[in-house]
Amino acid sequence: MTDSLLDSLHSAVPELRLKTDAGDLEHYGRDWTRRWTPNPLAIALPGSVEEVQAVMRWASEHAVKVVPSGGRTGLSGGAVAANGELVLSLERLNKPLSFDRVDRTLTVQAGMPLEAVHNAAREEGLEYPVDFAARGSCSIGGNIATNAGGIRVIRYGNTREWIAGLKVVTADGELLDLNRALVKNSSGYDIRQLMIGSEGTLGIVVEATLRLTDPPPPTNVMLLALTSFEALMEVFAAFRERLQLEAFEFFTDIALKHVLAHGAVKPFDEVHPYYVVTEFATGDEAKEAAAMAAFEACMEAGWVADGVISQSDAQAQQLWRLREGITESLAPHVPYKNDVSVRISRMPAFLEETQKLLGEAYPQFEVVWFGHIGDGNLHINVLKPADMAQADFVRDCEQVTKLLAQALKAHEGSISAEHGIGLVKKNYLDSTRGPAEIALMRGIRQAMDPAGLLNPGKLFDA
Numbered sequence: 001m002t003d004s005l006l007d008s009l010h011s012a013v014p015e016l017r018l019k020t021d022a023g024d025l026e027h028y029g030r031d032w033t034r035r036w037t038p039n040p041l042a043i044a045l046p047g048s049v050e051e052v053q054a055v056m057r058w059a060s061e062h063a064v065k066v067v068p069s070g071g072r073t074g075l076s077g078g079a080v081a082a083n084g085e086l087v088l089s090l091e092r093l094n095k096p097l098s099f100d101r102v103d104r105t106l107t108v109q110a111g112m113p114l115e116a117v118h119n120a121a122r123e124e125g126l127e128y129p130v131d132f133a134a135r136g137s138c139s140i141g142g143n144i145a146t147n148a149g150g151i152r153v154i155r156y157g158n159t160r161e162w163i164a165g166l167k168v169v170t171a172d173g174e175l176l177d178l179n180r181a182l183v184k185n186s187s188g189y190d191i192r193q194l195m196i197g198s199e200g201t202l203g204i205v206v207e208a209t210l211r212l213t214d215p216p217p218p219t220n221v222m223l224l225a226l227t228s229f230e231a232l233m234e235v236f237a238a239f240r241e242r243l244q245l246e247a248f249e250f251f252t253d254i255a256l257k258h259v260l261a262h263g264a265v266k267p268f269d270e271v272h273p274y275y276v277v278t279e280f281a282t283g284d285e286a287k288e289a290a291a292m293a294a295f296e297a298c299m300e301a302g303w304v305a306d307g308v309i310s311q312s313d314a315q316a317q318q319l320w321r322l323r324e325g326i327t328e329s330l331a332p333h334v335p336y337k338n339d340v341s342v343r344i345s346r347m348p349a350f351l352e353e354t355q356k357l358l359g360e361a362y363p364q365f366e367v368v369w370f371g372h373i374g375d376g377n378l379h380i381n382v383l384k385p386a387d388m389a390q391a392d393f394v395r396d397c398e399q400v401t402k403l404l405a406q407a408l409k410a411h412e413g414s415i416s417a418e419h420g421i422g423l424v425k426k427n428y429l430d431s432t433r434g435p436a437e438i439a440l441m442r443g444i445r446q447a448m449d450p451a452g453l454l455n456p457g458k459l460f461d462a
């Protein structure tokens with residue numbers, strides 16, 4: 001069956017590069033979640049948009065399910081192929097295509113890594129401002145598929161804000177040219193925006209035209225040691241009032257312990273329960289004075305016990321590593337990840353409730369809190385004890401996620417702030433979206449991919 005299918009694919013798209021070795025099937029069949037056993041049919045690596053279209057025409061004809069694949073750094077199982085799907089990797093479509101100085105746009109192929117996008121923008125003296133730790137290996141197409149957020153959302157917003165146009169291959173192999181980088185376009189439904197965050201279930205993004213912006217101002221990075229969890233939102237308010245924040249991120253002593261064990265440099269002699277790393281615009285005396293005033297106000301109020309401000313780019317990077325290195329340092333512990341958000345104004349009440357809830361629910365596990373506090377987005381990672389079976393661990397964690405989902409519903413939050421629903425969170429979609437909205441989402445999927453070929457089982461079943 002497999003051989004005859006692949007023979008027919010080969011006849012339909014003769015130049016298509018295909019991989020079928022066991023090692024490749026495993027490598028391309030999974031993302032950073034390690035919960036599913038990869039089991040793809042094969043890996044297709046098209047070298048052109050026309051080949052992507054031809055593969056989808058073939059998939060439609062033969063009812064073959066397809067998992068679009070970027071850098072596979074996703075944390076929700078969105079790029080997992082565990083049920084004999086064809087993985088369609090955009091890896092070879094990884095080039096910048098054009099830059100327009102008047103429009104201030106950069107058009108790139110979907111498989112281009114985020115860091116390469118940053119560099120291409122900087123070569124033109126401009127900035128693509130969405131940024132996060134996986135920048136070296138994630139792809140812009142994957143960022144679009146999850147509406148990725150990251151560490152600069154507080155200043156620049158999510159990926160959605162920066163997509164001026166998209167080229168998308170549909171389930172039956174048509175090519176859509178969406179919005180064509182228009183700033184104003186009041187001509188009906190904006191399918192470009194619908195594609196952003198659709199997790200590969202509505203179409204395959206093959207090209208993106210990205211909006212660029214001015215280079216960021218000179219900045220300073222400050223690391224703060226906080227005395228209590230309650231201080232967190234107070235410190236945020238004190239800094240936001242006085243400074244133009246580029247980032248405001250938090251993590252706990254347990255997160256710090258893991259990053260230090262992974263080679264980061266210890267920032268303070270003493271251990272403190274909570275930390276904030278913040279980056280803000282500087283460059284003149286008034287801004288420097290404002291930063292000192294924010295720091296001193298927090299010290300005086302008893303919210304901050306210690307602090308360090310970067311004196312060089314190298315030190316800024318060292319401080320950032322304490323936050324950006326967390327995910328990698330936790331990976332060996334196969335964490336169960338929560339990626340939740342509430343409105344910023346709801347954060348204090350939600351934090352208090354969640355801390356109590358998880359403290360009671362998880363006495364037996366190590367729980368690591370960190371995240372984009374300035375966006376109302378928390379990452380709560382539960383670490384698997386080495387001697388516990390993965391299935392038992394996930395089952396225990398799911399019980400707690402049910403409670404977390406209830407709390408989120410009460411606080412009108414989201415079960416997935418920026419990682420996507422994928423396979424991991426689909427049972428909780430209804431904590432964030434109402435029944436009528438989910439029915440509409442299903443209807444849209446049905447209209448755009450009636451045979452359910454694209455990324456099946458992600459977001460919702462069928």
Ligand code: 2HG
Nearest residue numbers: 133327337371379380381
């Ligand atoms: C981050 O903010 C990423 O570092 C990963 O979104 C979060 O590992 C996580 O849970």
Ligand code: ZN
Nearest residue numbers: 150372379418
């Ligand atoms: Zn994050």
